[in-house]
Amino acid sequence: xxxxxxxxxxxxxxxxxxxxxxxxxxxxxxxxxxxxxxxxxxxxxxxxxxxxxxxxxxxxxxxxxxxxxxxxxxxxxxxxxxxxxxxxxxxxxxxxxxxxxxxxxxxxxxxxxxxxxxxxxxxxxxxxxxxxxxxxxxxxxxxxxxxxxxxxxxxxxxxxxxxxxxxxxxxxxxxxxxxxxxxxxxxxxxxxxxxxxxxxxxxxxxxxxxxxxxxxxxxxxxxxxxxxxxxxxxxxxxxxxxxxxxxxxxxxxxxxxxxxxxxxxxxxxxxxxxxxxxxxxxxxxxxxxxxxxxxxxxxxxxxxxxxxxxxxxxxxxxxxxxxxxxxxxxxxxxxxxxxxxxxxxxxxxxxxxxxxxxxxxxxxxxxxxxxxxxxxxxxxxxxxx
Amino acid sequence: xxxxxxxxxxxxxxxxxxxxxxxxxxxxxxxxxxxxxxxxxxxxxxxxxxxxxxxxxxxxxxxxxxxxxxxxxxxxxxxxxxxxxxxxxxxxxxxxxxxxxxxxxxxxxxxxxxxxxxxxxxxxxxxxxxxxxxxxxxxxxxxxxxxxxxxxxxxxxxxxxxxxxxxxxxxxxxxxxxxxxxxxxxxxxxxxxxxxxxxxxxxxxxxxxxxxxxxxxxxxxxxxxxxxxxxxxxxxxxxxxxxxxxxxxxxxxxxxxxxxxxxxxxxxxxxxxxxxxxxxxxxxxxxxxxx
Numbered sequence: 001x002x003x004x005x006x007x008x009x010x011x012x013x014x015x016x017x018x019x020x021x022x023x024x025x026x027x028x029x030x031x032x033x034x035x036x037x038x039x040x041x042x043x044x045x046x047x048x049x050x051x052x053x054x055x056x057x058x059x060x061x062x063x064x065x066x067x068x069x070x071x072x073x074x075x076x077x078x079x080x081x082x083x084x085x086x087x088x089x090x091x092x093x094x095x096x097x098x099x100x101x102x103x104x105x106x107x108x109x110x111x112x113x114x115x116x117x118x119x120x121x122x123x124x125x126x127x128x129x130x131x132x133x134x135x136x137x138x139x140x141x142x143x144x145x146x147x148x149x150x151x152x153x154x155x156x157x158x159x160x161x162x163x164x165x166x167x168x169x170x171x172x173x174x175x176x177x178x179x180x181x182x183x184x185x186x187x188x189x190x191x192x193x194x195x196x197x198x199x200x201x202x203x204x205x206x207x208x209x210x211x212x213x214x215x216x217x218x219x220x221x222x223x224x225x226x227x228x229x230x231x232x233x234x235x236x237x238x239x240x241x242x243x244x245x246x247x248x249x250x251x252x253x254x255x256x257x258x259x260x261x262x263x264x265x266x267x268x269x270x271x272x273x274x275x276x277x278x279x280x281x282x283x284x285x286x287x288x289x290x291x292x293x294x295x296x297x298x299x300x301x302x303x304x305x306x307x308x309x310x311x312x313x314x315x316x317x318x319x320x321x322x323x324x325x326x327x328x329x330x331x332x333x334x335x336x337x338x339x340x341x342x343x344x345x346x347x348x349x350x351x352x353x354x355x356x357x358x359x360x361x362x363x364x365x366x367x368x369x370x371x372x373x374x375x376x377x378x379x380x381x382x383x384x385x
Numbered sequence: 386x387x388x389x390x391x392x393x394x395x396x397x398x399x400x401x402x403x404x405x406x407x408x409x410x411x412x413x414x415x416x417x418x419x420x421x422x423x424x425x426x427x428x429x430x431x432x433x434x435x436x437x438x439x440x441x442x443x444x445x446x447x448x449x450x451x452x453x454x455x456x457x458x459x460x461x462x463x464x465x466x467x468x469x470x471x472x473x474x475x476x477x478x479x480x481x482x483x484x485x486x487x488x489x490x491x492x493x494x495x496x497x498x499x500x501x502x503x504x505x506x507x508x509x510x511x512x513x514x515x516x517x518x519x520x521x522x523x524x525x526x527x528x529x530x531x532x533x534x535x536x537x538x539x540x541x542x543x544x545x546x547x548x549x550x551x552x553x554x555x556x557x558x559x560x561x562x563x564x565x566x567x568x569x570x571x572x573x574x575x576x577x578x579x580x581x582x583x584x585x586x587x588x589x590x591x592x593x594x595x596x597x598x599x600x601x602x603x604x605x606x607x608x609x610x611x612x613x614x615x616x617x618x619x620x621x622x623x624x625x626x627x628x629x630x631x632x633x634x635x636x637x638x639x640x641x642x643x644x645x646x647x648x649x650x651x652x653x654x655x656x657x658x659x660x661x662x663x664x665x666x667x668x669x670x671x672x673x674x675x676x
Contacts, residue, residue, distance in 0.1 A: 264631025265539020
């Protein structure tokens with residue numbers, strides 16, 4: 001779960017990291033009132049989960065109330081497209097923030113390194129720009145150190161990283177403290193990624209987090225319900241939103257072949273086999289273990305709500321999942337949903353004979369059975385056109 | 386022989402009194418696994434179909450001789466249960482539960498390592514040694530005893546490949562599901578090492594998927610340390626970057642973790658990679674019979 005900038009900054013503040021003063025606003029009046037309280041100049045910043053806001057016109061500086069109003073009117077409700085064509089992301093909220101006098105811009109992050117099974121701290125004296133470009137052009141300017149999980153990571157432990165990054169001498173103690181606090185945010189808030197770019201030094205020589213990019217582990221959301229309540233789902237794809245409500249694991253893709261399989265690995269493999277057969281998958285949908293009839297109805301409802309879908313492939317290998325249950329679900333769903341598109345079904349594994357029997361007896365229009373995954377993929381691609 | 390589970394396995398199931406725990410625990414017993422105990426705090430002294438239930442895993446080790454713990458408790462209680470298992474004195478901990486916070490697993494990974502306890506999972510189907518023992522949710526009917534060791538991040542994909550091997554008239558020394566989470570107790574390399582040392586295993590099938598670099602690391606390890614033939618399959622060639630494909634760990638981050646990169650890394654080290662589960666099983670059978 002990705003957090004918006006203001007949520008990340010609130011989290012930082014909670015753990016003692018300095019952030020500019022600011023307020024979140026959902027409409028123009030709120031934004032102007034916030035600007036009046038904060039004072040001028042202040043920044044009006046679009047709150048969207050994508051980089052490149054500044055270039056897209058989503059960050060503007062206001063010198064007075066009139067400008068604050070004009071900027072808020074322009075930004076709230078605008079669509080922001082990411083640097084690689086992501087989105088568009090509609091702006092629902094702005095963060096109104098007091099201006100900062102910037103003396104230096106650094107970079108700091110703490111991310112989960114799954115390969116090493118440790119947190120990785122990264123610091124650079126070259127902040128405020130694309131850190132991947134810094135890493136590519138002058139890798140020595142980006143200091144990366146793993147955090148030993150068996151000992152506490154305090155400011156003293158963080159200090160060698162700050163020293164290696166060559167930050168200004170007079171702010172190294174502060175920066176080491178901030179890095180230790182970022183690691184503390186990661187551990188106590190279940191963040192798998194925390195990036196501050198830029199981490200600035202103000203004219204008054206204070207180290208302040210001017211931006212915040214935070215990802216919270218989806219598996220840990222249950223113990224951070226306050227953050228989940230604020231989660232922004234408005235930009236979500238309509239099918240993905242529907243699937244989420246129904247508790248299904250669904251990912252929207254670009255093609256026209258609807259896919260339903262059981263198990264994440266088998267489902268990914270099904271997409272690959274369909275692509276190899278010359279088709280384009282419309283989605284990933286893992287029906288999960290032990291799928292029951294209602295789950296099949298829900299899954300098909302989501303798949304056919306995507307207008308691009310012109311044929312559907314069911315690829316089931318029953319382990320714990322029983323094929324007769326799946327077959328019953330398919331029959332029920334076809335009756336309830338009035339399916340207009342052809343359905344190719346491949347059932348194998350536990351109780352597959354009973355499942356095939358149920359399907360044969362139901363004699364559904366538009367239903368095609370195949371016995372192998374490859375034949376089923378070829379057939380569905382042919383039918384999808 | 387076989388790996389992870391076998392004739393000497395004495396199993397204790399955390400969560401045996403729950404619906405899923407009792408269903409799978411008793412199913413494992415029916416297969417022939419020596420299920421010696423269940424654990425549910427506060428329910429010590431009860432029994433589940435004549436299997437004694439203890440309050441703690443440690444008691445089950447001391448009183449029932451348990452040496453392998455299976456964790457089948459809901460996600461938010463699973464990390465403390467794994468922690469308890471690591472401290473209990475069992476040799477092996479198999480965590481089936483999906484949805485455990487990843488930073489909890491980070492701490493538990495290092496704790497298990499320091500304690501010398503083998504941790505498998507979480508978010509895995511467990512381990513099966515056909516004809517000997519089954520710990521977890523792998524449907525044993527698709528696997529016969531034989532010379533092929535399987536190690537996989539995915540459950541159903543493994544059943545698919547196992548079933549094709551069985552239909553081709555061969556079988557498995559063991560089937561090990563390592564799990565689909567970003568941080569898991571045992572990686573491909575840990576299991577490859579066990580298969581290399583297992584006299585019953587003549588060939589290894591490795592089933593990977595997008596995300597992380599465990600397959601790339603395994604490729605290096607195979608080239609350096611594994612003398613037995615390895616056949617691989619990778620799922621997720623069509624997965625878009627930045628999207629989690631079912632498993633918490635199945636995500637392409639930027640340009641790293643792609644199926645193509647994994648396939649190339651394995652092929653560069655001489656590992657044959659099947660285009661589909663069917664082709665992978667066919668290559669395994671062909672390699673086995675040709676060698």
